[in-house]
Amino acid sequence: MIHPLFQKQAQVVRSMVTEIEAKVIEAKKASITLASVSTDIKNRALEEMANALDINRQAILSANIRDLEVAEKAQRKGELTQAMVDRLKVSDSKINGMIAGIRDVIKLEDPVGRTMSSLELDNGLELYQVSCPIGLIGVIFESRPDVVPQIMALCLKSGNSTIFKGGREALNSNRAIFDILVEAVEKVEGIPKGAFQLMETREEVMDILAMDTYIDLLIPRGSNAFVKFIQDNTKISVLGHADGICHVYVDEDADLAKAYTICFDSKVQYAAVCNAMETLLVHERIAEKFLPKMAQMLDSAAVELRCDKGSFAILEHIDFIKNLVRAVEEDWSTEYNDLILSIKLVSSIEEAIEHINTYGSHHTDAIVTENQKKKKKFANFVDSSSVMINASTRFADGFRYGKGAEVGISTNKIHARGPVGMEGLMIYKYVLIGNGDKVADYVGPEAKKFTHRELNKELSDVITEKETMQRQCS
Numbered sequence: 447m448i449h450p451l452f453q454k455q456a457q458v459v460r461s462m463v464t465e466i467e468a469k470v471i472e473a474k475k476a477s478i479t480l481a482s483v484s485t486d487i488k489n490r491a492l493e494e495m496a497n498a499l500d501i502n503r504q505a506i507l508s509a510n511i512r513d514l515e516v517a518e519k520a521q522r523k524g525e526l527t528q529a530m531v532d533r534l535k536v537s538d539s540k541i542n543g544m545i546a547g548i549r550d551v552i553k554l555e556d557p558v559g560r561t562m563s564s565l566e567l568d569n570g571l572e573l574y575q576v577s578c579p580i581g582l583i584g585v586i587f588e589s590r591p592d593v594v595p596q597i598m599a600l601c602l603k604s605g606n607s608t609i610f611k612g613g614r615e616a617l618n619s620n621r622a623i624f625d626i627l628v629e630a631v632e633k634v635e636g637i638p639k640g641a642f643q644l645m646e647t648r649e650e651v652m653d654i655l656a657m658d659t660y661i662d663l664l665i666p667r668g669s670n671a672f673v674k675f676i677q678d679n680t681k682i683s684v685l686g687h688a689d690g691i692c693h694v695y696v697d698e699d700a701d702l703a704k705a706y707t708i709c710f711d712s713k714v715q716y717a718a719v720c721n722a723m724e725t726l727l728v729h730e731r732i733a734e735k736f737l738p739k740m741a742q743m744l745d746s747a748a749v750e751l752r753c754d755k756g757s758f759a760i761l762e763h764i765d766f767i768k769n770l771v772r773a774v775e776e777d778w779s780t781e782y783n784d785l786i787l788s789i790k791l792v793s794s795i796e797e798a799i800e801h802i803n804t805y806g807s808h809h810t811d812a813i814v815t816e817n818q819k820k821k822k823k824f825a826n827f828v829d830s831s832s833v834m835i836n837a838s839t840r841f842a843d844g845f846r847y848g849k850g851a852e853v854g855i856s857t858n859k860i861h862a863r864g865p866v867g868m869e870g871l872m873i874y875k876y877v878l879i880g881n882g883d884k885v886a887d888y889v890g891p892e893a894k895k896f897t898h899r900e901l902n903k904e905l906s907d908v909i910t911e912k913e914t915m916q917r918q919c920s
Contacts, residue, residue: 451494466653469643470609474582474660476641477607481579485556487636489601495602496548499595501624503541509622510536510591526615529718529783530669533589534616544595550850551599557868558605564901567878568894574877574905579605580660583871584654585853586611586676588668589620596629596851597665598642603850604871609661611645611654613745614666620644654678663871665854685856685870689807690720691781693838694738695798695824697815698729702736704836705814711838712812714747719784720855721810721832721842725778727798730791734760741767749785752777756791769785776803795820799827806830808857810842819915831857831864877905 494594499506517534519524562575583606587593594610601608612620616913624644631637645654656663658681665687666676677684694712696705728736737760741751745767750774753761761767777788778801792798796811802811812834813824821835832842842865844852856862860869887894 453523466645466650467657469640469645470582470654470657470660472640473607473609473643476638477579477581477605478639479638480602480607481558481581481605483605483636483638487634488605489552490555491602491634491637492548492552492633494597494630494634495595495599495627496545496552498626499541499545499548502622502626505626506536506541506591506619506622507538509618510534512618513616520615527669527783529656530589530615532718534591536591538620540592544592547596547845548599548849550845551589551603551868554603554868556603557872559906562874564903564905566899566901567896568883568888569897571878571880571883571904572908574879574884574903574908576872576905577872578875582607582609582660582855584609584611584657584661584664584665584682585653586654586668588613588660588672589616590667591616591623593667594620596630597853600776600851600853600868600871601642602631602637604868606871607641607643609643609654610643611651614648617646621646651829651844652679655682658682661689662784669783671909676879683861685858685862686854686865688844689781690722690783690809690855691724691779691805691807691810692721692810692842693725693727693798693802693806694723694812694814694839695727695792695795695802696729696732696736697795697798697813697820698731699817699819699820700729700732700736700814701836702732703815705736706743707816708812708814708836708838710743710747713744713749714785715789715838715840717749717785720781721838721839722782722783723787723812724780724782724786725746725790725801725805727790727792727801728757729795729798730756730793732758733791735762737821738764741770745769747785749787752786752788754788754790757789781807795823799824803827803829809855810834810839812837812839821893831855879908 505774509781516533521528521531557577558579560577562577565573567573583601585597585608598608632639661682664674664680664682664684670689694709709726737757741761744751750769752771754773758772761770773788793816802898808830810832811828811830814836815821818831825833844865844867847865852865852867853870854866856866
């Protein structure tokens with residue numbers, strides 16, 4: 447016989463799971479309707495989202511202050527990193543960025559229903575490959591409340607329902623932003639209710655990871671350990687990256703003025719992000735000329751320099767450099783997300799490429815050089831989702847890549863790679879249009895032949911809106 451206390455706990459667990467499943471099932475059903483919502487309606491809903499954020503700034507900022515007070519106490523106790531606290535902060539300028547991102551998504555072409563290819567199998571038998579939404583997306587993230595408007599905008603425009611699960615450190619901020627956006631979206635006629643859901647308890651994460659029957663894709667946003675945990679504990683496909691170990695290689699043929707600018711921006715502009723430089727590789731022939739000034743610039747920005755034997759020997763006698771330590775093997779495979787930089791000298795571009803492909807995370811890596819052959823070699827042989835030539839690693843971002851915003855950065859080699867915008871939320875289906883055709887006619891000694899002729903036709907031109915309505919009514 448079950449003890450009454452345990453029986454009550456079991457009932458609570460069952461009701462919790464049922465409530466979670468109900469939310470997920472509602473979002474899954476809404477995804478079918480959302481997939482066919484017109485571009486005009488989606489853009490109207492996006493504009494309502496942007497307006498709602500602007501009108502409700504104070505509510506968002508007040509909620510964020512409550513989260514920051516708790517987070518800063520946790521940071522002082524060592525329970526949260528400074529990087530997570532930095533990512534949690536919402537300001538007026540960040541709200542401006544959220545609004546701009548949504549309005550940029552409005553300008554993007556609707557990706558749903560595009561004919562990707564058309565093929566005549568035989569006379570009157572035509573095959574169309576057509577883009578369509580993935581379905582129900584699960585977004586699990588830490589700290590950054592701006593993830594909510596970014597991904598909701600992209601998912602709405604691409605016709606995908608979304609389950610959001612944020613970290614407890616951003617509980618008030620996430621709830622405020624989510625409620626504001628959902629109220630704005632659902633007042634637009636034609637947008638299905640329940641397409642966007644927010645989960646808030648820690649227990650819900652494991653429930654979400656187990657719902658492969660309903661959820662089609664997971665997008666984790668957070669620390670290395672966090673993303674790795676998601677990847678290791680679900681059957682659902684995961685789009686993302688566990689590490690952001692990014693490099694800048696300053697070649698012997700570099701324009702040093704460009705190198706100083708690029709390296710400083712890659713490390714200092716915002717250190718607590720996945721596309722910030724973590725290791726600086728310098729060709730040994732220019733090291734003595736380049737490193738002292740570069741080190742001074744970084745040191746003045748409070749960057750701790752972790753140097754290999756060669757770079758340490760160059761810098762150790764320079765009095766004004768205070769934050770100088772020797773690198774250890776672990777540094778080459780560490781994502782700091784902080785004002786810390788490892789430095790290594792290399793004897794060739796080949797050694798730089800080998801180091802990047804060995805220790806890097808295939809995220810974003812840059813070369814500074816004026817040598818055209820080396821530019822090509824670096825681009826061809828560095829196995830990363832973004833390769834920068836004479837530009838900062840910090841450009842690896844969906845907004846900066848013209849995607850309006852991004853759902854995340856992927857180092858995967860299937861489906862989507864690099865900063866992922868709406869294209870990473872799309873898949874395709876095949877639509878075959880015939881006229882009573884049967885496979886039996888194409889089998890046996892008297893078999894008809896397939897023509898397999900490429901067509902320059904759009905499915906939307908073949909099945910008109912009028913014909914579609916007639917088929918639905920018949």
